[in-house]
Amino acid sequence: MSEFTTADKIAAYLGGGLVVFGVVGIGVLEIVWGSPHPVSSEGQIEHGALIPLEIRSYIIIVGLVIWAGYAVYKVVATSPDPGPTGTA
Amino acid sequence: MATSIETRLLGRNVSFRVSGPWLAYWLVTLRLAVGWWFLHAGLDKFLAWPFDAGWFVGGAAAGTSLGPLMGPFSDGVGLAVVNVMIPLGQTLIGLGVIVGGLTRLAAFFGALLMAFFYFVNGETGGWAHGLVTGELLGLLIFAMVATLGAGRVLGVDAYLQRLSLFSGDSKLRWLIG
Numbered sequence: 001m002s003e004f005t006t007a008d009k010i011a012a013y014l015g016g017g018l019v020v021f022g023v024v025g026i027g028v029l030e031i032v033w034g035s036p037h038p039v040s041s042e043g044q045i046e047h048g049a050l051i052p053l054e055i056r057s058y059i060i061i062v063g064l065v066i067w068a069g070y071a072v073y074k075v076v077a078t079s080p081d082p083g084p085t086g087t088a
Numbered sequence: 089m090a091t092s093i094e095t096r097l098l099g100r101n102v103s104f105r106v107s108g109p110w111l112a113y114w115l116v117t118l119r120l121a122v123g124w125w126f127l128h129a130g131l132d133k134f135l136a137w138p139f140d141a142g143w144f145v146g147g148a149a150a151g152t153s154l155g156p157l158m159g160p161f162s163d164g165v166g167l168a169v170v171n172v173m174i175p176l177g178q179t180l181i182g183l184g185v186i187v188g189g190l191t192r193l194a195a196f197f198g199a200l201l202m203a204f205f206y207f208v209n210g211e212t213g214g215w216a217h218g219l220v221t222g223e224l225l226g227l228l229i230f231a232m233v234a235t236l237g238a239g240r241v242l243g244v245d246a247y248l249q250r251l252s253l254f255s256g257d258s259k260l261r262w263l264i265g
Contacts, residue, residue: 002094002095003095003096004096004097013098022219023219023220023224027218027219036218037215037216037217037218038215038219039210039211039212039213039214039215039216040213040216041213041216042213043211043212043213053211054153056219057152057153057207057210057211058153060207060219061153061154061203061207064203064227067231068196068199068200071196071234074262075259075262075263079257079258079259080257080258080259080261080262081257082256082257
């Protein structure tokens with residue numbers, strides 16, 4: 001049975017968790033208690049939002065940076081399993 | 089022909105069967121769609137040359153969360169480099185993903201480009217109907233294509249992986265899956 005390593009867990013749970021929290025979690029909070037969308041179609045920030053747009057963006061950005069950092073870490077610091085990957 | 093997946097996720101045992109042919113089918117289909125999306129975007133800019141990203145890098149991005157990162161590329165040499173790298177990058181990423189060559193590398197940079205488009209376009213009006221936009225879905229598809237090494241299905245990576253350069257524990261193998 002294949003399982004996540006510690007690095008995998010950080011990328012999957014912390015990185016993915018921040019992306020999902022920023023997009024979905026805060027989205028649910030906003031639609032119930034805040035503003036259903038963070039900007040107008042003209043790009044004007046909706047100030048009725050519970051979580052300022054900038055903070056919400058940075059939460060998602062940190063999640064994506066963790067994902068990207070994990071990808072770079074895998075290439076730089078680890079070696080692939082030497083077994084076959086498939087056949088052409 | 090089904091494949092049995094057995095693993096652990098969020099502390100729970102997870103076991104399910106996946107149809108091998110349908111998994112392979114969808115990996116190729118997604119690769120073709122998202123690859124053509126980028127290849128078309130890149131070629132379109134070359135066909136309408138010159139391309140000027142100043143409105144995006146220097147205009148729209150200013151004041152967004154990624155503005156400080158993109159500011160140095162808003163004019164001069166930085167902008168000249170971006171004006172070439174965006175269409176060239178989109179073309180190479182699209183080509184790599186469509187033919188399935190160095191797919192992980194191509195998809196990684198595809199996701200990186202999508203992150204810039206997602207935040208800049210989103211914060212300047214694209215999020216008027218919520219934060220799940222085509223750009224976020226594109227980013228996630230690139231991430232999935234990279235994670236699953238989709239180029240090994242009817243792609244050039246299926247042949248590359250037989251070369252000694254990309255086999256065994258060679259780090260280059262990370263670039264294909």
